[in-house]
Amino acid sequence: MQVKVKLFAILRERAGQSELLQEIGNDSTIGELWQTLRKEHSGLAAVNIKLLYAVNSDYVGPDHVLRDGDEVVFVPPVSGGC
């Protein structure tokens, strides 16, 4: 199955792209997807910050199981406001 990963801020810059499609095994968790991306994208391998996870615009925990067609966002530390 396939998910769409959107990348923002420091992750977008490190990966050199804002969006990618990723093939993953059935019942993969979002935490497993992140480890896969780190192996396949050298720019992300060097990222050593803690991330929050979001699926289809809602925060989820690292054990959240993904479904075909999900929109996934790895959320680096947020810094909105002022």
Add this chain to the structure above:
Amino acid sequence: MYELRDKALDLNELVQVVGDPGAGAVVTFIGTTRDNNEGRRVYSLEYEAYPGMAEQEMRKLGEEAAAKWQLSRIAVHHRIGSVPIGEASVMIAVASPHRDEGFKACRYIIDELKKRVPIWKKEIYEGGEVWIGTQTGDPLPKMPWVSGS
């Protein structure tokens, strides 16, 4: 009422949006960009958001505030893109029957916005640039709003 904007924010617009003849108070907050941070001279700031989720999370904050205090209407506008020094990056307006609730709600919304709304700030300073929050490996906040985390 919960919006991202790519140009200058307008407080009058928020105040009009929350206008309510039954409200005895409108409390507003304006967050502005500073020309310095941790001893560095900051030249400019860039804000980036996850569209859709950012507005949704701002709306959730408004709903949480409305569940805690008696409020009439709430508006939150956050600017994205390049924001010149000294201009507003965020504006909040809360109308409420009484002022105490409005002050508390305004404070709650800006404090929580900084913790969990997916918006990121990059500082461009003398000699470099940095995405705020990523430079020191600061631990992320606990996520009581995520089930199972």
